[in-house]
Amino acid sequence: MKSRHYLLSIILAASLIPASGVFAQAKKDEYPARPLRMIVPFAPGGASDTVGRIIQPAMAELLNQQVVVDNRGGAAGNIGVEVAVRATPDGYTFLLGNIGTMAINPNYYTKFPYRPLKDLIPITQIVDVPGSLVVHPSLPAKNVKELVAYMKANPGKLNYGAAAPSSANTLEMLAFLQVVGTSAVQVPYKGGAGPAMVGLLANEVHMMFVTFSSSVHFAKQGRVRMLAVVSPDRNPAFPEIPTMREQGLDFTVGSWQGLFVPAGTPQAVVNALFKVGTTMMKDPQVVKRLGENGIAIVTSKSPADFVAFVKQETARIGKVIKDANIQTE
Structure with a gap:
């Protein structure tokens, strides 16, 4: 001391x-x-x-x-x-x-x-704090392109966890949906990203944008599937995951x-x-x-x-x- x-x-x-x-x-x-x-x-x-x-x-x-x-x-x-x-x-x-x-x-x-x-x-x-796009493992999508294709083939079927209407994670999802030209149902959670992540783990929601730190350990355990990191470069804590930019989408809220x-x-x-x-x-x-x-x-x-x-x-x-x-x- x-x-x-x-x-x-x-x-x-x-x-x-x-x-x-x-x-x-x-x-x-x-x-x-x-x-x-x-x-x-x-x-x-x-x-x-x-x-x-x-x-x-x-x-x-x-x-x-x-x-x-x-x-x-x-x-x-x-x-x-x-x-x-x-x-x-x-x-x-x-x-x-x-x-x-x-x-x-x-x-x-x-x-x-x-x-x-x-x-x-x-x-x-x-x-x-970089972001990440994660989905429940029950979804067939293994990357962003497959997720978008699945959403367009199943309009209105998927939902996403929202920490708050104005959170960075929710803003990223809304911007993402706007860019790819599709929609999903918002499921709001009170208290921030923690409760929303619990909802994803329990398969209450299909996907969400969330900070990398909130998802990386669950992704490594296979409890969620991380499709992309939302940052300029891959994250050294999980370098196997490509960036959103590498998959053709160049946007970030951060x-x-x-x-x-x-x-x-x-x-x-x-x-x-x-x-x-x-x-x-x-x-x-x-x-x-x-x-x-x-x-x-x-x-x-x-x-x-x-x-x-x-x-x-x-x-x-x-x-x-x-x-x-x-x-x-």
């Missing part, structure tokens, strides 16, 4: 304000003086929960405090984000947000309960995750958490476990860099929704 003096030195080194300002108060209170809460706005079992639990030990070690994972799933992640937005901005509650909560939801919903870049402060991106704190959090704390957030991603166990799940580590150069990235992603997703003619709510 690293000492609190180490963390306080990070705050002082990272902050541009005098030591007599917020730093002096942080030293007096020995920030962090109590456990921190990581809000994961989805149910256990999905990519966000996986990443949260992988980074938790390394983050706790750097902070010299317990970090509690608090799953608050529901409403496409909006419930968990609202919990984070309403939290006291003192550095003891932070959000593990993703492309869905920060870039897709603002484009998808006409009535929206929070403003990502006004109600929250982006700290740093931490990972890039997914990423990052750390956010409530607006009003002191800048010294923001700087300290940025340092901790980027440092923990170099931890050997974090690198190893994320690699086993096919998740790429990507950190921001600064909090301002992450702000610019979120703005860029929000604009990009708006175009994806428009180009795919996806109906918003």
Whole structure:
């Protein structure tokens, strides 16, 4: 365990304000003086929960405090984000947000309960999460071409699991159906990708787009069949699976995750958490476990860099929704 003096030195080194300002108060209170809460706005079992639990030990070690994972799933992640937005901005509650909560939801919903870049402060991106197209093994399709042919030969027969109407996975499926010119019945699941994956394993649904990390272990066990990875290159965690592009379809929604704190959090704390957030991603166990799940580590150069990235992603997703003619709510 690293000492609190180490963390306080990070705050002082990272902050541009005098030591007599917020730093002096942080030293007096020995920030962090109590456990921190990581809000994961989805149910256990999905990519966000996986990443949260992988980074938790390394983050706790750097902070010299317990970090509690608090799953608050529901409403496409909006419930968990609202919990984070309403939290006291003192550095003891932070959000593990993703492309869905920060870039897709603002484009998808006409009535929206929070403003990502006004109600929250982006700290740093931490990972890039590739997607995958998986089907239940009972389907005869062995690749994307065969799946499309089967769907067209059996119109209206297949359905797909949807983590939420505005999730990256659902957006990928809607864009896919638009591109290949066919349809399937949407079966919604509450709480994120975890419950939807359970539905696929139980053969309640025939197929779904889902993060690679949520499907790779089941695919290797033969419990689902992975037809494609949705990323520029094959994933080293399962290199046998071709990309969507290799199979003639060049599109991706993509997914990423990052750390956010409530607006009003002191800048010294923001700087300290940025340092901790980027440092923990170099931890050997974090690198190893994320690699086993096919998740790429990507950190921001600064909090301002992450702000610019979120703005860029929000604009990009708006175009994806428009180009795919996806109906918003």
